[in-house]
Amino acid sequence: MSNLSTGVAIIGGGITGAAAAYRLSELGIVAEVHEAEALVGGRMARCEVAGALFDHGAQFFTTRGDKFRSLVQAAETEGATQVWTRGFGDNPDGFERWRGVPDMTALAAWLLDKSQARLHLGSAIRDLGELSASGIILTPPVPVSLSLAQSSGMEPPSTIKTQLQAVQYKRTIAVLLVLESSPKGMPVGGGIQLLDDKDLAFITDNNEKGVSSIPSLTIHLSNEASLDLWDEPDETVIGFANDKLSRWVEAADVTASSITRWRFAGPVDVVPESSVTWGHKPPLVVAxxxxxxxxxxxxxxxxxxxxNQIAELVR
Ligand SMILES: Cc1cc2nc3c(=O)[nH]c(=O)nc-3n(C[C@H](O)[C@H](O)[C@H](O)COP(=O)(O)OP(=O)(O)OC[C@H]3O[C@@H](n4cnc5c(N)ncnc54)[C@H](O)[C@@H]3O)c2cc1C
Structure with missing residues (x-):
C-alpha cells in the first residue's frame, strides 16, 4: 500500500463508515473515524438493560455481492460473524442470514480493526469546519448528514440538496424486555419474522440467539404500529407490545423493560447513485x-x- 494521504475524516462508525475506512486502507489512505457514541456499529446496535444484552437495531444481514460476502466470511474465520439462520417460519427458504458475534456491532468493529483507521469514540462532530481534513465522508442518516453540512456552512448545490431532502425514512420502535425465565414458543435460533403482521415485525430471543446470558426479548413493532405509537408514553407502547407478543410467544415475569425509538429505521426509497459528492475544499461525500x-x-x-470516490478527489 502506498501512502497517499492521511487526511480523510469519516463521520460515523456504522457499517458504512467501517466499510469506507476499510476500503481507504486498501487504497493506502488512513482515515480518522469520528463516532458520536461510545461504541461502533450504528444501527447494527447493542444495548444493555438490567444486565441483559440486546441486539436492538438490525437483527441480521444477507450477503449477495462478492466483496461483502468474502469479507463477512473472513470475519467468520476470526469469530466476528456467523450464519444465524437459513430462514424463518415453518418453510425456511434456505438463504443465509448472518449475524455479528457476539452481537450485531461486531462486523463494523472487525472492519475498523482491519483498517488502519484511527477511531475516535464519543466524538460527536458539530462543525465539519473544525476538522482539518482533505476530504470528508458523511455516513449518518441523510437528514442528519444534510443538516450537519448546512450548519457547517457547507451547503450542497440546489440539485443535490433537493435530492437529499427527498429521502424519507420509516420508523421502528424496539421494545426490550428482560425476563425472569426463557420465553416459551420461540423457534430454534430465536428469531420470528412477521412479514405481514400489522402490529409486530420481528421478535428476537437474545438468549437463544447467543447475545445475552440473561433471558431477554427484542420486539420490533411494524412500521405502521411504530408510526401510530411514536408519541405515546413508554408504558402504553410496552403494554401494546406485550399484548401482541402473546399471540406468538409466552413471556412471563418481565423484570425490566426499555424502548428504543429508531427515527431512521430504513429509507422509503433509495437514491440511485452509490454516494453523492460536492465541494472541493474539502470535498464532501454523503454515503x-x-x-x-x-x-x-x-x-x-x-x-x-x-x-473510492474520495480517494480520487484527494489524490
Ligand atoms: C430497527 C432496525 C432494524 C433493522 N433491521 C435490519 C435487518 O434485519 N437487516 C438489514 O440488513 N438491515 C436492517 N436495518 C438497517 C441497517 O441497520 C442499516 O441499513 C445500517 O446499519 C445503516 O448503517 P450506516 O452505517 O449507513 O448508518 P448508521 O448505522 O446509522 O451509522 C451512522 C453512525 O454515525 C454516527 N453519527 C451520527 N451523527 C454523528 C456525528 N455528528 N458525529 C459523529 N458520529 C455521528 C451514529 O452514531 C452512527 O453510529 C435495520 C435498522 C433498524 C433501525
Missing part, C-alpha cells in the same frame, strides 16, 4: 444505506463507493 441499495449490505457497498 449510507439510502444510496443504491438499502439495508446492511447496501450501506457497506455505499461505504466502499464513497471511499
Amino acid at each position: 449510507g444505506e439510502a444510496f443504491n441499495g438499502p439495508k446492511v449490505e447496501g450501506a457497506f457497498n455505499s461505504g466502499i463507493a464513497a471511499a
Whole structure:
C-alpha cells in the first residue's frame, strides 16, 4: 500500500463508515473515524438493560455481492460473524442470514480493526469546519448528514440538496424486555419474522440467539404500529407490545423493560447513485444505506463507493 494521504475524516462508525475506512486502507489512505457514541456499529446496535444484552437495531444481514460476502466470511474465520439462520417460519427458504458475534456491532468493529483507521469514540462532530481534513465522508442518516453540512456552512448545490431532502425514512420502535425465565414458543435460533403482521415485525430471543446470558426479548413493532405509537408514553407502547407478543410467544415475569425509538429505521426509497459528492475544499461525500441499495449490505457497498470516490478527489 502506498501512502497517499492521511487526511480523510469519516463521520460515523456504522457499517458504512467501517466499510469506507476499510476500503481507504486498501487504497493506502488512513482515515480518522469520528463516532458520536461510545461504541461502533450504528444501527447494527447493542444495548444493555438490567444486565441483559440486546441486539436492538438490525437483527441480521444477507450477503449477495462478492466483496461483502468474502469479507463477512473472513470475519467468520476470526469469530466476528456467523450464519444465524437459513430462514424463518415453518418453510425456511434456505438463504443465509448472518449475524455479528457476539452481537450485531461486531462486523463494523472487525472492519475498523482491519483498517488502519484511527477511531475516535464519543466524538460527536458539530462543525465539519473544525476538522482539518482533505476530504470528508458523511455516513449518518441523510437528514442528519444534510443538516450537519448546512450548519457547517457547507451547503450542497440546489440539485443535490433537493435530492437529499427527498429521502424519507420509516420508523421502528424496539421494545426490550428482560425476563425472569426463557420465553416459551420461540423457534430454534430465536428469531420470528412477521412479514405481514400489522402490529409486530420481528421478535428476537437474545438468549437463544447467543447475545445475552440473561433471558431477554427484542420486539420490533411494524412500521405502521411504530408510526401510530411514536408519541405515546413508554408504558402504553410496552403494554401494546406485550399484548401482541402473546399471540406468538409466552413471556412471563418481565423484570425490566426499555424502548428504543429508531427515527431512521430504513429509507422509503433509495437514491440511485452509490454516494453523492460536492465541494472541493474539502470535498464532501454523503454515503449510507439510502444510496443504491438499502439495508446492511447496501450501506457497506455505499461505504466502499464513497471511499473510492474520495480517494480520487484527494489524490
Ligand atoms: C430497527 C432496525 C432494524 C433493522 N433491521 C435490519 C435487518 O434485519 N437487516 C438489514 O440488513 N438491515 C436492517 N436495518 C438497517 C441497517 O441497520 C442499516 O441499513 C445500517 O446499519 C445503516 O448503517 P450506516 O452505517 O449507513 O448508518 P448508521 O448505522 O446509522 O451509522 C451512522 C453512525 O454515525 C454516527 N453519527 C451520527 N451523527 C454523528 C456525528 N455528528 N458525529 C459523529 N458520529 C455521528 C451514529 O452514531 C452512527 O453510529 C435495520 C435498522 C433498524 C433501525
